[in-house]
Amino acid sequence: MADTSDASARPGSGFRRLWSRPKSGAPTAATGTAMATTVAAAAQGASISAAELQALFARAEDPPALLGAFADGVAGLTGELRGMGQRLQSAQRSADWQDYGRALRHLIDKYIRTIQDEPLLNGGRSLSEAERLRDLLHHALVSGLEVLLHEDHALALKSHRIADHLRLWQSGQTLEPLDTQLKDLCHAVSLRAHEVNDAQVLLRSLFDLLLENVGELLEDGSWLQDQIAAARNLLAGPLDRDALEQTRTGLREVIYKQGLLKQGIHESKTAMREMMVTFVDRLDGMASSTGELHDRISYHSQAIRESRTIADLGKRLEDILDDTARLQAQTLRARDDLLTAREEAHAAEQRVASLEDELRTVSNLVRVDQLTEALNRRGFDELFKRESGRAHRGQLPLCVALLDLDDFRTINARHGHLGGDAALCHVVAVIKGGLHGSDAIARFGGEEFVLLLPEVPLDEAMHTVERLQQRLAQRPFMYDDARVSVSFSAGIARWLPGEPLDTLLERADRAMYQAKEAGKRRVMLAE
Secondary structure (H helix, E strand, O other): OOOOHHHHOOOOOHHHHHOOOOOOOOOOOOOOOHHHHHHHHHHOOOOOOHHHHHHHOOOOOOHHHHHHHHHHHHHOOOOHHHHHHHHHHHHHHOOOHHHHHHHHHHHHHHOHHHOOOOOEOOOOOEOOHHHHHHHHHHHHHHHHHHHHOOOOHHHHHHHHHHHHHHHHOOOOOOOHHHHHHHHHHHHHHHHHHHHHHHHHHHHHHHHHHHHHHHHHHOOOOOHHHHHHHHHHHHHHOOOOHHHHHHHHHHHHHHHHHHHHHHHHHHHHHHHHHHHHHHHHHHHHHHHHHHHHHHHHHHHHHHHHHHOOOHHHHHHHHHHHHHHHHHHHHHHHHHHHHHHHHHHHHHHHHHHHHHHHHHHHHHHHHHHEOOOOOOEOHHHHHHHHHHHHHHHHHHOOOEEEEEEEEOOHHHHHHHHHHHHHHHHHHHHHHHHHHOOOOOOEEEEEEOOEEEEEEEOOOHHHHHHHHHHHHHHHHOOOEEEOOEEEOOOEEEEEEEOOOOOOHHHHHHHHHHHHHHHHHOOOOOEEEOO
């Protein structure tokens, strides 16, 4: 009944993982003294070998003997398993099969159930480590690389062929052909990546040049200048999906407003044209009527001279009054038509002005963070440029404070991203309520904010930021019936005349990190 397959089974598969690899050297022969050998090995602290384990089960031909052999085998292991085996041995010797069953259930629950079965091939054989690596590499070539190379048919086909060859490889076969093919493919992919990157850089530069040329054709101060500047700033930095989507949304809204403006301008032009046509027609009609009236008056004058009675003179006078009344009525109608046309043209002009105001409002959105309604980096840069120029001309102080929320990741983890967004909006709202009219807050991304404090000395800036910290601490917000408190650490720096904004922010950033290291919810002054 000896199971000869045990000797050749791999130590890392199935239940055999519980035993260590056999020690080198000649195995102990399977004899009737297998029990003593096992006990001796256990006493010396060595783990039972595969040959010794085979010997234990060589003569176990009935259930009690099998259970005894199993207990001796477990007792031949090291660590906690040896104690479990000794418990099984004790239960087996005293024929306490209930205790034996409890110990066996404990063994299965604590050790065997945690073993993860290795994947099997169709034939039921466990995959070797090399074969598993082969399949992983095949999956990477097919599911990963081929998808990235979908625009390069030749490289995609080459990757697929290598994957097919790799799938047919078996452990023990040479890897030289596959090694050469994979190296060639990696080199080709690297060249392709450089070509794509160069093409992307060139395309971005061409698009930026096109936007620059379009900007040169526009008047200074045009609302379209802001949209062009936003697109150029996007091209200058790394292409972030959220930034691209935000810019695309803004441009779509501008395009919609442009359509409305174009329609309004067309309607205004049509109203003006109709007004001028009506005016000219009325003038022409008045001229014709005036000419006819002149002819009629000449006729009436001649008829009056030829009249012989009062009755004839009265009739001529009535005819003159009728002709004059018709001319007056025609003149009044012309005036009313001209007034109506002028009102329509004025209304069209007002619609165009309203649409232009809306376009300017949309353009201003590129300066504002869409989530918190604080300034974004572009809006802050423009404001800093104005305020630093004013501070330089008037020799006035100008400070910036860099704020970073404390433990913001914890808020995100506990309340989700929507809870994190609510925290960001809450912080901006509270800080805005505590700033003076000339102060401003901008969001620089994530949980980082910047305060611009014009005409504020360094010590007063320190007091302002500490006051805002206290104001925020006193105003937690509710989210999903939970009370959420937010705090921040800050670094403050005073602008030096002629100092670039990036240098100023770097000094404030270093001070802010010193505040973080000092225990958070602190304020530090930059050197």
